[in-house]
Amino acid sequence: KAGVTQTPRYLIKTRGQQVTLSCSPISGHRSVSWYQQTPGQGLQFLFEYFSETQRNKGNFPGRFSGRQFSNSRSEMNVSTLELGDSALYLCASREGTGGNEKLFFGSGTQLSVL
Amino acid sequence: AQSVTQLGSHVSVSEGALVLLRCNYSSSVPPYLFWYVQYPNQGLQLLLKYTSAATLVKGINGFEAEFKKSETSFHLTKPSAHMSDAAEYFCAVSPINTPLVFGKGTRLSVIA
Numbered sequence: 001k002a003g004v005t006q007t008p009r010y011l012i013k014t015r016g017q018q019v020t021l022s023c024s025p026i027s028g029h030r031s032v033s034w035y036q037q038t039p040g041q042g043l044q045f046l047f048e049y050f051s052e053t054q055r056n057k058g059n060f061p062g063r064f065s066g067r068q069f070s071n072s073r074s075e076m077n078v079s080t081l082e083l084g085d086s087a088l089y090l091c092a093s094r095e096g097t098g099g100n101e102k103l104f105f106g107s108g109t110q111l112s113v114l
Numbered sequence: 115a116q117s118v119t120q121l122g123s124h125v126s127v128s129e130g131a132l133v134l135l136r137c138n139y140s141s142s143v144p145p146y147l148f149w150y151v152q153y154p155n156q157g158l159q160l161l162l163k164y165t166s167a168a169t170l171v172k173g174i175n176g177f178e179a180e181f182k183k184s185e186t187s188f189h190l191t192k193p194s195a196h197m198s199d200a201a202e203y204f205c206a207v208s209p210i211n212t213p214l215v216f217g218k219g220t221r222l223s224v225i226a
Contacts, residue, residue, distance in 0.1 A: 042204070043158075
């Protein structure tokens, strides 16, 4: 099985722009979660989607949004980019939403905001 | 709210020495606990998980962790460090029906 695929791998944007990141989960996985990773804050949860519905949302401003399609692929969008949005954005998938299910992570999208 | 504290943002050991990475959690009910590893320029991958079946959990690459409820700890150990173990390690707790909460990570360096 192919792993979790995130595109693009690297992005450079300027303040005020918007960006869309894509995630294709492992085949058969219906849950997709997004995390922001920064050196100072570690991994912070953004949101989780299951069968096209947002199940959980982290403590991020409304500029961060996401969606999931019927094929389980997910996108996240950040509007009006700020310098502090520079981070590694990780996507993870799992079959269901049970607490004991492990997450499979993609390699991430490294976003730099100038 | 559930939380995870990893003691030491950076741990350095000699090749062949014991690896001990510390993790304490706060939880009002027995949680699911995980250790993930992140190699440079990669995502995270699961090392091991605790789901209440046994307090001593064995994972991949020779790592293991012991769940101690009285100490609310889930420390990760490996008897003998290899150069290939150099990476960042994350402890995580999974409350019921809510997302994984990660610690801030511990970077492990292995010195030849």
